[in-house]
Amino acid sequence: MRSFHYERAADTPDAVAACAAGATIIAGGTNLLDLMKREVVQPERLIDITRLDLRTIESAEGGLSIGALVSNSDLAAHRDVRRDWPVLAQALLSGASGQLRNKATTGGNLLQRTRCYYFQDSAMPCNKREPGSGCHALGGATRLHAILGGSDACIATHPSDMAVAMTMLDASLDIIGKDGASRRLRLRDFYRLPGDTPHIETVLQPGDLIAKVVLPPPAGGRQTYRKVRDRASYAFALVSVAARIELAEGRIADASLAFGGIAPRPWHDPAVDRLLVGEVPSAALFARVADVLLDGAAPQEGNAFKVPLLRRTLTATLNELCREIPQ
Ligand SMILES: Cc1cc2nc3c(=O)[nH]c(=O)nc-3n(C[C@H](O)[C@H](O)[C@H](O)COP(=O)(O)OP(=O)(O)OC[C@H]3O[C@@H](n4cnc5c(N)ncnc54)[C@H](O)[C@@H]3O)c2cc1C
Missing domain, CATH: 3.30.43.10 (Uridine Diphospho-n-acetylenolpyruvylglucosamine Reductase, domain 2)
Structure with missing residues (x-):
């Protein structure tokens, strides 16, 4: 030490x-x-x-303001979150363990580092840890690694479940810079893809502090978080889907989806949302959505299973949310 x-x-x-x-x-x-x-x-x-006084959860701008120090447990248990943003409570409760969630904070969860085995082992080369040293995940053990958004320098995934739900919900961050000024940023614009600078993971500037997360007003329809992992609890996502679907007269009136475990950042593809809106739910539609999502997927030998797994998880999630609810 x-x-x-x-x-x-x-x-x-x-x-x-x-x-x-x-x-x-x-x-x-x-x-x-x-x-x-x-x-x-x-x-x-x-x-x-x-x-710091950053532990408050309160109504704001029609949505919800969440202090950066709110624990993952408190956020998951909050009455408004469970009622209006249940996908967030589900994502939080699918992560880590009870003890960890009691300590883990909202800001820290967003900025937790990848679980890539090579990044976590300081004896191994890793472009994220030591720029220019190489990436042994490429051609190595890749069960947890990215099939979308990776580069020749890095294929690590972002591990947060909470961030996937917040990305789907289109949350924003209030950030205080080193000059003391506050600015707001959409979470969808917060994480960077690795390219040839995988050590730069977000658009944060040196000295920035995340003060809060702001959720937009609750949207209609049904929402859910589905996480596939190696154990039933206490394991990171191999694949996860956060989704909200609003139906009207048998068609999809609105849709928002985000994905975890498959990319260096919580993955949101606007083309996927657009493809669903206005359509009648069907197996053929869901297959087309999966094709669009997976267009450009570049799996390694060790994570090729994620392509069919993501397809099936997406289809199961959409089937669940588009099912008629008995009155
Ligand atoms: C065994 C284990 C299993 C886990 N399983 C899961 C899982 O399944 N799913 C999941 O999503 N997570 C999982 N986690 C991760 C856990 O959720 C994170 O460790 C936790 O959320 C980090 O929060 P923290 O407050 O402890 O962050 P810290 O460890 O204190 O900080 C993490 C990073 O964030 C920065 N930071 C913290 N707060 C701020 C702020 N306000 N502004 C700017 N920078 C900040 C720190 O500088 C640091 O770089 C697991 C962790 C462990 C140890």
Whole structure:
């Protein structure tokens, strides 16, 4: 273990000043501390933000404002979330374990790092950890890896379930920059694809602090999160689908879908949503949607199974949401 400097911020300006001076934020610590113990990351200075006033969940702008320090447990249990954004509660409860969700925060969950075996092993080359060192996932063990959005430099997946649900819901982030100014950003524009700079994962600037997540007003229809994984609990997604479908007079009036476990970021393809709207639900339609989603998929030998798995998971999710509900 390397030595590092630890301090606890008293308030947001205090935290912003520390971030501006190069400190790394620690919130729940459930991801950062693991990575430090494995020497995957080696911050010299930590700023603990857990005393900041960012634990509120409240109605805002017709939707919901969620402080960055709200725990994954509290968010999943919140009455408004369970009633109006159930997909988010389901995604949260499908992740990690009860103890971890009690510590894990909303901001930390969005910024957790990939579970790629090669990134997590500091003895292995990894372009994300050490730019230019190579990628041993390519041609290596790829069960958890991307089939969409990867590059010759990196095929790691983003591990968060919560972020997939929030992407489907078109959430936004309020971010405080090192000058203390706040700005808003859609989550759909937050994560970057790896290209040849896989170490740059988001559009955050050095010193930025996520203050809150804002959900838009509840939309109609039914929503669900379906996660396929190697164990029934306590495992990351091989494939996941967050979906909302609104039916009117036998047709799909509105649709929003996002996918996890298949790409370096929560995957949202507007063409998929567009293809569904105005159509009568059918097996043929769902097959066409899967074709569009998987257009450009580039699986490796070890994760080729994700192509049919994603197709089946998507179809099962759409069948569930388009089923007539007995009155
Ligand atoms: C065994 C295990 C199983 C897990 N299974 C799942 C799973 O199935 N699904 C899933 O989605 N997750 C899973 N997780 C991940 C877990 O959800 C994350 O570790 C957790 O959400 C991270 O939150 P944290 O507050 O502890 O973040 P921290 O570890 O404190 O921080 C993580 C990163 O976010 C940054 N950060 C934190 N807060 C802010 C902020 N407000 N602004 C800017 N930067 C910030 C930190 O600097 C750090 O880089 C699992 C974790 C473990 C250990």
